[in-house]
Amino acid sequence: MRHREQTDATNRDRTDGVSLLHRSAAPGEDHPVRGLDFASQDCLGLSTHPDIVATAADTLRRLGVRSVCAATEAGAPGLALALERRIADFLQMEEALLCPTGRAAAQAVIRGLVRPADHVVIDAAIRGSLREVSEIATDNLSPFRHLDAEHCRALLRAIRARDAENGILVVTESLSPLDSGTPDLAVLRALCDEYGATLLVDVSQDLGCLGEDGRGHLGLQDMLGRADLVTGSFSKSFASNGGFVATRTRAVTRCLRVGDAAAQTLSPIQIAVILKAFAIIDDAEGRERRARLMRNVLNLRTALRDRALAVCGEPCTSVSVEVGTGEPARLAAARLAERGLLADLAALAETGRLRLHVTAGHGDAEIARAAACVAEVLGEVFGEVFGEAPGKTRSAATGSSARSNLRAAA
Structure with a gap:
């Protein structure tokens, strides 16, 4: 509700x-x-929760200070696997992949899946990494009017009329940072099913902080596990930098792990903090x-x-x-x-x-x-x-x- x-x-x-x-203090000021x-x-x-601070301090004492590195070099690879499982279960997806930032997550999924002949149909209000990497991945970029599912339908229909073979990726945000608007995700899901398209939803703005259970608009609209791809970042609610891609199909995650996204993950301190944040958010x-x-x-x-x-x-x-x-x-x-x-x-x-x-x-x-x-x-x-x-x-x-x-x- x-x-x-x-x-x-x-x-x-x-x-x-x-x-x-x-x-800086003005002349005559000392505070x-x-x-x-x-x-x-x-x-x-x-970020100042005592359990979060204690978790970060304990991880620091046990594993030391480490920069972003490959999961197998992070000092405790089991932590990364536990966090990926936690994300997937939280979103009712099959698997998840950790990335150093939300931007890196967008790059991993779009560069990993979209080829030059494919099409990206994207909400026109989306800026930043999702828009930028889509423009790099393909010239077939079709923005639809912000939150306008009927315009999205018209674009999908036109694309499929001239191209029945190549893939179509529909990109939206569960919550727009520009105007606090949210799309009708069920309608977009139905459109993707009708026209053989893949639905990507970015949840960076509402995951953890909206909805009684913290699942944001995916939960509020009964869309958990129904998007094909979910990207997001941890910086808004989880007291840490970092990003992720969650998928409905294990084969897609394996495909993405072959690319640059598999080369880097988060530090053990970041992973431990995010896991503790999930525990707090979920209780x-x-x-x-x-x-x-x-x-x-x-x-x-x-x-x-x-x-x-x-x-x-x-x-x-x-x-x-x-x-x-x-x-x-x-x-x-x-x-x-x-x-x-x-x-x-x-x-x-x-x-x-x-x-x-x-x-x-x-x-x-x-x-x-x-x-x-x-x-x-x-x-x-x-x-x-x-x-x-x-x-x-x-x-x-x-x-x-x-x-x-x-x-x-x-």
Whole structure:
């Protein structure tokens, strides 16, 4: 069940999310600015969890400091195998493959499966490694309108009308970092079945931190084990860098292990930390932290809307405020930092968005302060740039052999 827009003011106020925003002291100052951090993405607060810290320290004492290396050279190869099994079971997939980063995971799966004659049909809002490696792998790249399954269907139909032989990879994200939107994964699954395509879902934004069980939108949409390929990273919820590819077919994982992805894995400390994070995420404490996180998200979205600001997409860890164009967003981000609030900026061709990354550790007072600060700064910026308030006009901007490898993954 997806979360409704609601608030809960009954819990006691928390102040443990206030952090120091480090900068050079101005003349006459002898201390850093104290403010609010809404730019970090340790959304469950596991990076400072005592069990995580103890696990990292124990692994360090036993195995020492090691750089990213091959699994067999990592000092404890059983750790890597245990983590791969944990990922596969968590997602109800057949097997998983560890990668040094989320970017490396995208490169491993697309370079390993897509050949020049194949087709990639990708959500137009996807940027970064998934888009870049697709452009390198094949010239047959067809973006479909963001979250528009009917446009995806039209592209698949046109491709199959002229090419009945080569593979098609459909690429989407379970949660878009740009607008907090989520696709209808069941519809995309049905389209892939109809047109003989392979479905790849990247879960970097919601795995571990959304849904009662932490399975994100794959779990919320009853799609666990139904995508052909799942990629993701650990940095948002699992207190470590790193990435993975999970597959429904063991033969596909074996194919990927032959490539560059098999040459490097994570350090023993990273692997041990991620395993411990999985244990926390999958038990009662993980559910409590996700509930606290979602409560903060809903309260922030409500507080921003109460101030006539346009909030985008589904409730998730990143609360995006519609700005309308890139220039006001850049001005606002700088002024927010000057006032002690760190936020992220997503600038698109047609609009700009301020993103506030919410954590389970933020308190009610911090949520209220952040909303008030954003509204005040945007009011100033829009008054200077447009001569009007942000809520009146800017919200309108929201309306504006390859074949064998890919067929084996399907």
